[in-house]
Amino acid sequence: MQHTSTLLDIKSLLTVLRKQRVIAYPTEAVFGLGCDPDSEIAVQALLKLKRRSWQKGLILVAGHYAQLTDYIDESALDNTVRERIxxxxxxxxxxxxxxxxxxxxxxxxxxxxxxxRNSAFEPVRRLCLAFGKPLVSTSANLTGMPPARTTAEVHDQLGVAFPVFNEVVEGRDNPSEIRDALSGDLIRQG
Structure with a gap:
């Protein structure tokens, strides 16, 4: 039996996301696993796939800042913090x-x-704007394996039938830098 890889366009990915399923998509440095952040079913499927504890929390990636305002407490962000962000x-x-x-x-x-994260990477922006909200964003890899940087690596780890956005990563060497918004402190080097 021959297997063909599942490389999808945005319209097809939106259908998968609306069915509360997990997708892979390119980010600035690696492929990410994503799903509808409002669907507990989808997030639990993603956590199970990653073998990741829910207690660690997740990252949301958006195509525009306005997509994040339902998830963050804007009242805690003063002008200095907003300027920093x-x-x-x-x-x-x-x-x-x-x-x-x-x-x-x-x-x-x-x-x-x-x-x-409010991404400037065009494929991520297009996907989030088409979906109408942010996506969960965690690296596309199984526990203990390196993050996938190509569609082939995604399929090697997650199977050829796993839905993947048919675009390439931006090419950065490291995943996104993570900083505390209130203090500006570096949490993870990018």
Whole structure:
């Protein structure tokens, strides 16, 4: 039996996302696994696939800042913090911000904060804007394996039938830098 890889366009990926399933898509440095952040079913499927504890929390990636406002507590961001964030956005910087009181626990994990990124990478922006909201963003790899940087590597780890956005990564060497929005402190080097 011959298997063909599942490389999809945005329209097909939207159908998969609306069925509460997980997809792979290119980001700035590696392929990401993503799903509808409002679907506990989809997020639990992603966590099971990654063998990742819900307590660690997740990153959301958006095509525009407005897509993040339902998930973060904007009232906790003063002008200095906003200037710090927007001086680096859109771009490959993930900011850990206070979570909105209604942000789902399956996104925040054990924290009162949420990691979010407003990407400048065009395929991510197109996908999020077409979906109408941010996506969960975690590296596309199985526990203990290196993050996938090509569609072939995604299929090697997750199977040829796994739905993958048919685009390439931007080419950065490292995943996004992560910083605390309130303090500006570096959490992960990018």
């Amino acid at each position: 927007f001086s680096r956005w859109p771009g490959p910087v993930t900011w850990v911000m206070p979570a909105h009181p209604t942000a789902p626990y399956w996104l925040t994990g054990q924290y009162a904060s949420l990691a979010v």
